[in-house]
Amino acid sequence: MLMRIHCLDRSPQPGYQSRLRFSHKSRIRAAAVTLLLSLLPMGKALAQHGQGPQYMYLLHCGGCHIENGSGMPPAIPDLRITMPKLASHDEGRAYMVQVPGASQAPVTDAQLTEIMNWMLRTFAEGTFRPYTETEVTQHRANKVLDILALRRQLIAENLEAP
Structure with a gap:
């Protein structure tokens, strides 16, 4: 197959498209x-x-709980108020891992453990036992059918009351 080659310094004829374009x-x-x-x-x-827990919090939790943890009470709890109270009870610790935003986040159990511990350090005043990966795995495996009913129960037991 023969191809026509034109010199670059010669302008093409009208209607002709250069093969060099x-x-x-x-x-x-x-x-x-x-x-x-x-x-x-x-x-x-x-x-x-993006591998850090703060970034993961912003990506998976911050949409509802806001960057500073303030949430949108009463629908979305203020983590600065609720986390210290929930973190001091086994049922509250389980609840925080079982909420859909945490339990269904597309992260590994190890990453969720990092996120939860970062949240405890950031939003819960005081010294709390850090989550272990085993604890997170166990709580995450126990699905809660009615998370709002569980939250109401925890409130009734004064775990979340101010």
């Missing part, structure tokens, strides 16, 4: 590849930063 699709692909390559360093930094 990139097609529209090729330009889009080249721009996409350039963009992706430019984002790799940022993606790597986010991935490294």
